[in-house]
Amino acid sequence: SAVISQKPSRDICQRGTSLTIQCQVDSQVTMMFWYRQQPGQSLTLIATANQGSEATYESGFVIDKFPISRPNLTFSTLTVSNMSPEDSSIYLCSANGGNEQFFGPGTRLTVL
Amino acid sequence: GENVEQHPSTLSVQEGDSAVIKCTYSDSASNYFPWYKQELGKGPQLIIDIRSNVGEKKDQRIAVTLNKTAKHFSLHITETQPEDSAVYFCAASRMDSNYQLIWGAGTKLIIKP
Secondary structure (H helix, E strand, C coil): CCCEEEECCEEEECCCCCEEEEEEECCCCCEEEEEEECCCCCEEEEEEEECCCCCEECCCCCCCCCCEEEEECCEEEEEECCCCHHHCEEEEEEEEECCEEEECCCEEEEEC | CCCEEEECCEEEEECCCCEEEEEEECCCCCCEEEEEEECCCCCCEEEEEEECCCCEEEECCEEEEEECCCCEEEEEECCCCHHHCEEEEEEEECCCCCCCCEECCCEEEEEEC
């Protein structure tokens, strides 16, 4: 299994600012994913990040709002841009180890 | 589009009893079905999974069954313990779809002492 870490674990930000979340995997993986999870809700996929190519965004999510980088096979970042209180959520990074998908601990974001 | 329905949304059982959570999927091409446990403040943890060529899989107190004809799969936890209290999510995917998971809504499992 892959071990995934995220930074920061939590943050409180002012509206209009941006936050970059980092995701580090302890082994090389082909695919990495970014999810959003509202408290008490299921997971919503934001985008799939493959190394060496543009991220693929799900309906309702756009690159200008959630730019993603994937510079190598163990690391990715998600930026939440021009934040509003509606962006307050838990952001989760995951990666595939074979057919299985493993998750980081999440970043709890509060936007004031 | 593809959909996974999960029931119940909340399940309360006495410690030592069994718990069963059920999911139904819509995409008949789905062939991989993982279950995740999420404790408060943590990311989801994969606890068991099953592929469509298998009808049942067991790992100690946890088992998963799959009925491809009816397009449903279930998680069974026996001899429940307080540490089983968590939110459980089912998911489904096609292994040729870049492993994208379609998620159920989650079940909050409460183990009563």
